[in-house]
Amino acid sequence: MIYVLGFISQVLFFTRTLIQWVLSERARKVLSPTIYWVLSIVASYLFVIYGWFRNDFAILLGQLISYYIYIWNLNETGVWKRINRFLRSILVITPIIAIVFVLQNGHYFIENFFTNEKIPVWLIIFGTLGQILFSLRFVYQWLYSMSKNESLLPIGFWLISLIGSGIIAIYGILRVDPILILGQSVGFIAYTRNIVIYKKELTKRSQSEPIYNQ
Template sequence: MIGIYLIGLLAQVFFSARMLIQWILSEKYKKVVSPSLYWVFSLLGAYLLCIYGWLRNDFSIILGQFISFYIYIWNLKEKGLWNKLPRIIQVVLALTPVVAACFALNDFHSFVDSFFKDEDVPLWLIVMGSMGQVIFTLRFVYQWYYSKRFGASVLPVNFWIISLVGSLTIALYGIIRLDPILILGQSTGFIVYIRNIMIGNRENKKGKSV
């Protein structure tokens, strides 16, 4: 169990590092920025958290990471970093979620029993955690859509608002499940989300006044 927690903790270290770097650079440039390291650490954290969720038999964690995984890759492509990786690493990273999903579908009944019929975790709590992950992950769907229209990888204000709502839901789920990894991971982001909302709104007001 200690080894499993270490994997989850390392994933959260990457997620916390991405937020810290993004926050520092945003404060420095007085605007919300989308640094390349944010997406590098996002991909590394998601990869590890998928493994953590699988070992913990936690469907909600896996769901959230699967949805956002390829959006991280898209942003790395926009930053010009993805194509610099060795081909074998690209293939391994891109195929891992697909292989894991196929593995789950290959033994669907065991998959359902493992994730949805866990006697230690009631169904309503799994649904709550899954909803939190979906809301939290929708921020990246929105970010991808907004960036596609904008023509560059950016982090708009609504991205941070969705982040805050999803993070609060997941933190509550983690408290009920007594999961220290989820509690630690989500609680560290509140200040960053709120601060980016403030910086983004101030930036938007300046843009309108010009």
């Protein structure tokens, strides 16, 4: 059942990337569609639960970093205000409750996440670094979008995605976690393709700019 929960969340993560990729291919430019952020918050919520049951600190930390950025993007696109107020409260407060629970049960947390005999400490650190890097792409996306006053997915976002995804895929292989391996492997193509589309868009834009003779 735990793997089913993780599989569903990964399917949602993959679906958001696939939809964004297809829409960008059609528009011939990198887009930041609303459905991308809707699927992100749902998938992240489920993946946090999966990470908890898997006793995986790397997954939990990675999701908590990007969770509220998903909400910011939903608010920026106007979707957040259309969600039922009670549901919004649940979405906002759940990670906070999880953090409070962790702080109140520090010994349990350390025992299950850092002294787990099944997972070497170095592997936890390696996976955590990958998750942090992978999640920082959304911090970068958020700062970039804030500067433009618009929800965007810049090229830097996809470059960080590619590197972070590679680290997490290796972590998943070492942990023999089919959910992580599947989720990260299929994203490679979409991340690479978005970078290509973005570069073509920049090239086309530069070629269309008028050249003034001195």
